[in-house]
Amino acid sequence: xxxxxxxxxxxxxxxxxxxxxxxxxxxxxxxxxxxxxxxxxxxxxxxxxxxxxxxxxxxxxxxxxxxxxxxxxxxxxxxxxxxxxxxxxxxxxxxxxxxxxxxxxxxxxxxxxxxxxxxxxxxxxxxxxxxxxxxxxxxxxxxxxxxxxxxxxxxxxxxxxxxxxxxxxxxxxxxxxxxxxxxxxxxxxxxxxxxxxxxxxxxxxxxxxxxxxxxxxxxxxxxxxxxxxxxxxxxxxxxxxxxxxxxxxxxxxxxxxxxxxxxxxxxxxxxxxxxxxxxxxxxxxxxxxxxxxxxxxxxxxxxxxx
Amino acid sequence: xxxxxxxxxxxxxxxxxxxxxxxxxxxxxxxxxxxxxxxxxxxxxxxxxxxxxxxxxxxxxxxxxxxxxxxxxxxxxxxxxxxxxxxxxxxxxxxxxxxxxxxxxxxxxxxxxxxxxxxxxxxxxxxxxxxxxxxxxxxxxxxxxxxxxxxxxxxxxxxxxxxxxxxxxxxxxxxxxxxxxxxxxxxxxxxxxxxxxxxxxxxxxxxxxxxxxxxxxxxxxxxxxxxxxxxxxxxxxxxxxxxxxxxxxxxxxxxxxxxxxxxxxxxxxxxxxxxxxxxxxxxxxxxxxxxxxxxxxxxxxxxxxxxxxxxxxxxxxxxxxxxxxxxxxxxxxxxxxxxxxxxxxxxxxxxxxxxxxxxxxxxxxxxxxxxxxxxxxxxxxxxxxxxxxxxxxxxxxxxxxxxxxxxxxxxxxxxxxxxxxxxxxxxxxxxxxxxxxxxxxxxxxxxxxxxxxxxxxxxxxxxxxxxxxxxxxxxxxxxxxxxxxxxxxxxxxxxxxxxxxxxxxxxxxxxxxxxxxxxxxxxxxxxxxxxxxxxxxxxxxxxxxxxxxxxxxxxxxxxxxxxxxxxxxxxxxxxx
Numbered sequence: 001x002x003x004x005x006x007x008x009x010x011x012x013x014x015x016x017x018x019x020x021x022x023x024x025x026x027x028x029x030x031x032x033x034x035x036x037x038x039x040x041x042x043x044x045x046x047x048x049x050x051x052x053x054x055x056x057x058x059x060x061x062x063x064x065x066x067x068x069x070x071x072x073x074x075x076x077x078x079x080x081x082x083x084x085x086x087x088x089x090x091x092x093x094x095x096x097x098x099x100x101x102x103x104x105x106x107x108x109x110x111x112x113x114x115x116x117x118x119x120x121x122x123x124x125x126x127x128x129x130x131x132x133x134x135x136x137x138x139x140x141x142x143x144x145x146x147x148x149x150x151x152x153x154x155x156x157x158x159x160x161x162x163x164x165x166x167x168x169x170x171x172x173x174x175x176x177x178x179x180x181x182x183x184x185x186x187x188x189x190x191x192x193x194x195x196x197x198x199x200x201x202x203x204x205x206x207x208x209x210x211x212x213x214x215x216x217x218x219x220x221x222x223x224x225x226x227x228x229x230x231x232x233x234x235x236x237x238x239x240x241x242x243x244x245x246x247x248x249x250x251x252x253x254x255x256x257x258x259x260x261x262x263x264x265x266x267x268x269x270x271x272x273x274x275x276x277x278x279x280x281x282x283x284x285x286x287x288x289x290x291x292x293x294x295x296x297x298x299x300x301x302x303x304x305x306x
Numbered sequence: 307x308x309x310x311x312x313x314x315x316x317x318x319x320x321x322x323x324x325x326x327x328x329x330x331x332x333x334x335x336x337x338x339x340x341x342x343x344x345x346x347x348x349x350x351x352x353x354x355x356x357x358x359x360x361x362x363x364x365x366x367x368x369x370x371x372x373x374x375x376x377x378x379x380x381x382x383x384x385x386x387x388x389x390x391x392x393x394x395x396x397x398x399x400x401x402x403x404x405x406x407x408x409x410x411x412x413x414x415x416x417x418x419x420x421x422x423x424x425x426x427x428x429x430x431x432x433x434x435x436x437x438x439x440x441x442x443x444x445x446x447x448x449x450x451x452x453x454x455x456x457x458x459x460x461x462x463x464x465x466x467x468x469x470x471x472x473x474x475x476x477x478x479x480x481x482x483x484x485x486x487x488x489x490x491x492x493x494x495x496x497x498x499x500x501x502x503x504x505x506x507x508x509x510x511x512x513x514x515x516x517x518x519x520x521x522x523x524x525x526x527x528x529x530x531x532x533x534x535x536x537x538x539x540x541x542x543x544x545x546x547x548x549x550x551x552x553x554x555x556x557x558x559x560x561x562x563x564x565x566x567x568x569x570x571x572x573x574x575x576x577x578x579x580x581x582x583x584x585x586x587x588x589x590x591x592x593x594x595x596x597x598x599x600x601x602x603x604x605x606x607x608x609x610x611x612x613x614x615x616x617x618x619x620x621x622x623x624x625x626x627x628x629x630x631x632x633x634x635x636x637x638x639x640x641x642x643x644x645x646x647x648x649x650x651x652x653x654x655x656x657x658x659x660x661x662x663x664x665x666x667x668x669x670x671x672x673x674x675x676x677x678x679x680x681x682x683x684x685x686x687x688x689x690x691x692x693x694x695x696x697x698x699x700x701x702x703x704x705x706x707x708x709x710x711x712x713x714x715x716x717x718x719x720x721x722x723x724x725x726x727x728x729x730x731x732x733x734x735x736x737x738x739x740x741x742x743x744x745x746x747x748x749x750x751x752x753x754x755x756x757x758x759x760x761x762x763x764x765x766x767x768x769x770x771x772x773x774x775x776x777x778x779x780x781x782x783x784x785x786x787x788x789x790x791x792x793x794x795x796x797x798x799x800x801x802x803x804x805x806x807x808x809x810x811x812x813x814x815x816x817x818x819x820x821x822x823x824x825x826x827x828x829x830x831x832x833x834x835x836x837x838x839x840x841x842x843x844x845x846x847x848x849x850x851x852x853x854x855x856x857x858x859x860x861x862x863x864x865x866x867x868x869x870x871x872x873x874x875x876x877x878x879x880x881x882x
Contacts, residue, residue: 032747033792036754040391040469041782041794047472047484048792050464083383084467084538093554149586157590164591165583167556254582256555264380269747 008293012286019282020072023275024065032269038081068275077276082268087276091258095280097167098257101180101250102242104173106235108181113188114231118224120189121196132189140186144245148179148252165254176253180245184238188231195227202226229299236292240285372878373576374598374856376870377588381555381581384538387523388461388468393770394601396520397868398579401560401572403523403543406435406454406502407514411875412861414680414774416514420449420524420544421502430509430815433517437500441567443526444548451496457524459483459491470521470772476513478505509813511823515773546572546874555581560873573877589851593618598853601870606720609665612851625848625864626678628771630671630779633713633728633841634753634762634796641709642760648838650699651761652689654735660727661844664720671842674779674831678866680820681776681828688835688842696735708736714752714759716766717743724843725763753796762796769794774866776827780808784834799839804830855880 035052077087120132156164246259265273408419421435479492493505529542547560558579588600635642657670672688715725752758788795814823850870862872
């Protein structure tokens with residue numbers, strides 16, 4: 001187990017180095033010239049070169065990358081070209097909002113997905129089952145901004161049940177979390193349906209029924225817990241999926257998380273922020289996957305880590 | 307120019323119905339937004355000529371107090387006056403800091419600000435400013451001459467990386483100070499605590515504008531040193547408002563500076579900027595009365611609806627901007643090295659159709675200067691739309707069979723659609739222009755290479771003047787100085803005779819000769835059009851929407867210097 005953990009951590013480390021290298025190369029290849037961007041339109045060629053030197057952009061690529069990694073070990077992600085603030089400060093000030101949104105979204109997707117997935121499985125091949133599965137398919141495929149705007153328009157503008165965007169109160173998290181949750185819920189519904197169908201075929205279910213246990217008891221004690229177990233491990237992988245979703249959803253709802261920060265940085269070609277957020281997201285994804293793998297044997301003893 | 311970033315590309319796709327129900331008589335019509343199109347960027351500089359302004363009550367009715375909420379989609383990047391160069395933070399900085407000079411609210415007329423008065427020497431080389439006494443920074447310390455000198459040196463110091471430093475190259479000792487050869491800026495001296503002397507290497511009529519420009523605003527040394535590179539997030543100035551709260555990505559709160567030296571200003575006690583609101587969402591909230599100013603203006607998808615809605619349209623204020631969108635033709639690349647070809651392009655473009663394409667959010671242009679800029683020649687006719695004439699010009703160039711070329715365009719709506727219209731117009735005279743729809747950075751990089759781009763549609767990246775002087779439309783974008791690798795003169799047009807005339811016009815520093823100077827400048831631009839390095843297409847207008855609750859004297863919502871509004875002058879009508 002300890003060996004497995006060490007190996008996985010080493011793999012995670014390699015993954016992060018790879019991500020940082022690829023991101024660095026891609027951003028380096030952008031035709032936009034950061035030195036010129038910082039120096040402004042009125043700057044002379046010498047002024048631009050001065051800024052280039054200050055930013056270390058006159059060094060060879062491998063040296064720039066080395067410098068970046070060196071600073072990274074001290075937690076320094078550099079300074080934003082546009083905002084001129086420490087990227088680490090910007091990211092940490094935005095992270096709580098994103099984590100709060102993700103936690104709520106995971107709650108929503110599990111509630112929605114597991115419930116309707118189970119219902120569809122028990123009513124297998126009925127009209128209800130087919131409607132649920134089509135609905136799940138629609139939500140999975142819907143563009144996030146479209147779903148976000150629709151929810152915003154219907155529930156905040158038209159019905160006035162929720163505030164129109166913003167951050168702070170409990171009521172403000174509902175719509176953005178629901179947007180993410182409905183999309184993820186679609187996946188969980190499909191997985192839960194097959195998982196329940198799988199469990200229904202098992203001998204112990206037949207035994208429980210044969211013992212004359214009540215229908216509800218069979219469902220809630222014997223079927224649902226066994227069906228949920230393999231799915232729970234998926235939550236870790238969700239973190240990665242959400243990382244892409246939050247960029248859109250946070251922008252639609254004016255949610256001040258790192259997704260919004262990223263969107264703004266991309267538009268302004270603010271390379272240090274794009275780089276920093278990519279690394280932080282990569283860490284979250286790697287960590288999520290690791291946790292999912294570690295949790296698997298705890299949930300299902302048939303799985304062993306080697 | 308201040309960085310413009312078109313924001314609402316996603317939303318432009320969306321036709322969201324609006325249904326902001328007001329309790330009173332202002333029932334909004336639920337109408338799906340038509341598939342409307344318009345440019346999305348707002349403006350840093352707009353002209354004094356407001357075509358519609360809200361009725362303003364007499365000064366006696368304005369009561370001190372109250373607050374307002376302004377929304378922006380993106381966070382304000384920085385409020386450091388030496389660095390901020392973005393249309394959103396531009397006017398907020400003006401309310402937090404002051405410079406030696408300022409513009410009279412609602413006009414482009416210069417007036418003393420931190421300087422009480424100033425004198426210009428007969429040779430135009432020396433300016434002496436007498437400072438107002440008793441002006442205090444938000445930290446309570448009095449602002450003195452040394453602060454003015456410190457602020458200018460800090461902005462020019464390469465370590466600050468100010469995007470505006472290049473404007474101040476005319477100050478004596480600039481080069482030595484920038485290179486580190488001199489410890490201080492020789493051209494700025496302080497004979498006593500309340501006097502600042504500025505010496506130039508050559509007379510320059512734009513000097514007063516430069517001292518009213520944000521980059522020269524006065525900052526307290528001790529606060530800059532305390533905050534270091536984070537001064538832009540912890541700004542301390544002498545202005546009408548002080549920053550009391552800043553939560554990244556959420557909100558910025560400005561509180562009234564009770565010690566502000568201008569008595570009776572600002573009117574409001576508090577301004578809250580709510581960050582992160584999509585322009586469409588902000589407009590919905592405005593219609594519901596939740597906010598007072600939608601800082602990003604009217605998104606394209608909602609434009610027709612808002613303008614046709616009786617309840618909303620009185621709250622929309624239109625202002626001309628100091629802005630021109632144009633097609634730049636690279637005079638160093640074949641076949642645009644032939645003036646007849648460039649003239650043919652000028653005659654081939656149906657500008658009226660393009661203005662319709664952007665919902666009439668602009669007026670047709672025929673010269674580089676926008677109508678609101680001093681020096682604009684209203685009698686100049688330019689190149690009229692004339693397909694046959696354009697074909698004749700191509701024939702004159704020996705290209706009656708036409709040719710193939712590339713037209714570079716930024717890939718954010720509506721720019722590609724405008725470029726398509728230009729492409730069709732050019733096709734009509736036999737020019738096959740391949741569209742290069744690219745991101746802004748790539749287009750700018752191509753324009754800055756000598757053989758990078760034969761044609762560029764400037765929309766979305768186009769020049770908006772930093773200050774209301776015609777020279778600001780020449781030096782960087784049409785002069786020889788800008789025609790360098792990585793420069794902004796995308797035509798690579800360099801006419802030394804015109805550069806010389808620019809020098810002469812800028813040397814006319816006598817205020818009595820202002821009109822003569824403007825005429826001289828106007829002539830530079832119309833003479834330049836004979837060479838046709840640009841095909842000017844339109845001048846964009848700015849649109850500001852505000853709630854009924856907040857009002858301002860005529861002109862502040864269409865202030866040429868402050869977008870979306872001059873925050874100092876706004877007042878709330880619900881103050882008891």
